[in-house]
Amino acid sequence: MPAPRRYVTDAIVLSRFDLGEADRVLTLITPGHGKLKAIAKGIRRPSSRLGGSLEPFAELSVALARGRTFDVVTEVRVGHAWLRLRDTLEGAATAWYLAELADRSLEERHVAEPQYALLHRAYGLLDAGMAPGRVARWYEMRLADELGQRPEVDRCAECDRVLDPGGQFRWVPPLGGVLCERCPGPAAAHTGLGLEALKVLKAYQRLDIEAIAALRLPDAVEREVEAAMREFMRTALERDPRSLAFLDEVRTRPARRPAPAPQLTAQ
Numbered sequence: 001m002p003a004p005r006r007y008v009t010d011a012i013v014l015s016r017f018d019l020g021e022a023d024r025v026l027t028l029i030t031p032g033h034g035k036l037k038a039i040a041k042g043i044r045r046p047s048s049r050l051g052g053s054l055e056p057f058a059e060l061s062v063a064l065a066r067g068r069t070f071d072v073v074t075e076v077r078v079g080h081a082w083l084r085l086r087d088t089l090e091g092a093a094t095a096w097y098l099a100e101l102a103d104r105s106l107e108e109r110h111v112a113e114p115q116y117a118l119l120h121r122a123y124g125l126l127d128a129g130m131a132p133g134r135v136a137r138w139y140e141m142r143l144a145d146e147l148g149q150r151p152e153v154d155r156c157a158e159c160d161r162v163l164d165p166g167g168q169f170r171w172v173p174p175l176g177g178v179l180c181e182r183c184p185g186p187a188a189a190h191t192g193l194g195l196e197a198l199k200v201l202k203a204y205q206r207l208d209i210e211a212i213a214a215l216r217l218p219d220a221v222e223r224e225v226e227a228a229m230r231e232f233m234r235t236a237l238e239r240d241p242r243s244l245a246f247l248d249e250v251r252t253r254p255a256r257r258p259a260p261a262p263q264l265t266a267q
C-alpha cells in the first residue's frame with residue numbers, strides 16, 4: 001500500500017533556510033517519521049497563512065503533503081510554545097545547540113520517538129527556568145545513551161578496572177570515556193579529569209533531573225564537565241556543532257545588551 005499523500009504529525013523545527021523569493025525549507029524532528037525536510041511555500045509573503053507559526057522552540061502540529069524533493073507544509077498549528085525559553089539569550093542559544101545535536105545525530109526518515117521526547121523535555125526544562133548548562137549536560141548524556149555511546153565513567157575504558165577515587169583520570173572520548181592512570185591510551189590523550197568532575201558526570205547518568213537541578217557545584221567544576229561533554233559529543237557526532245560559537249558569545253556579553261535572536265540556519 002502506498003504511503004498516504006497527506007499526513008499530520010507533531011514536529012519541532014530544528015533548522016531552516018530560505019529558498020527562492022518566498023519559500024523556506026525546514027528540518028523537522030517528528031516522533032514517527034524521524035527527521036525530515038519540508039518546504040513551506042510562500043511563507044515569507046505577508047499574506048502567507050503559515051506565517052509566524054512555523055517557528056522553532058515550539059511543538060507544532062504540521063500537515064504535510066508528500067512531494068518529490070521535500071514534503072510540502074499545508075497547515076500548521078502551534079501545539080505548545082515554550083515562550084519563556086527565549087527570555088534569555090543563553091536559553092535561546094542553548095535551545096539552538098540542543099536542536100543542532102538532534103539534527104546531527106539523526107538520519108532522515110528513521111523513527112525518532114526517544115530523541116523527540118528528549119528534546120521536548122529539554123525545552124520544557126529550559127522554559128521552566130532550569131540553568132541552561134544543566135539542561136544541556138543532561139540532554140547530552142541522554143542523547144549519547146540513545147546513540148548507544150553512553151560515556152564510561154565507572155570503569156577504565158581501556159582495562160575495565162573499576163576507577164579508584166584516589167587515582168588520576170584522563171578523559172578520552174575516542175575510547176568512550178575515562179582512562180585510569182595505568183593505561184597509556186592514545187599518545188595525544190592528556191586531558192586530565194578531576195575527581196569532582198568525574199563525580200558530576202556520574203551524577204548526570206544516575207540522578208533524575210530534579211536532583212541534578214539541585215546540585216551545588218563550583219563554577220570550575222561545571223566548566224570542566226561542560227568541556228568534557230562537549231568534547232564527547234563532538235567525537236560521537238564527528239563534527240563541531242556550529243551553534244556553540246554563538247552560545248559562547250552570548251555568555252560573554254553583558255546580560256542586558258540587546259542582541260539579535262539566533263537564526264536557525266542550515267548549511
Ligand SMILES: [Zn+2]
Nearest residue numbers: 156159180183
Ligand atoms: Zn585502565
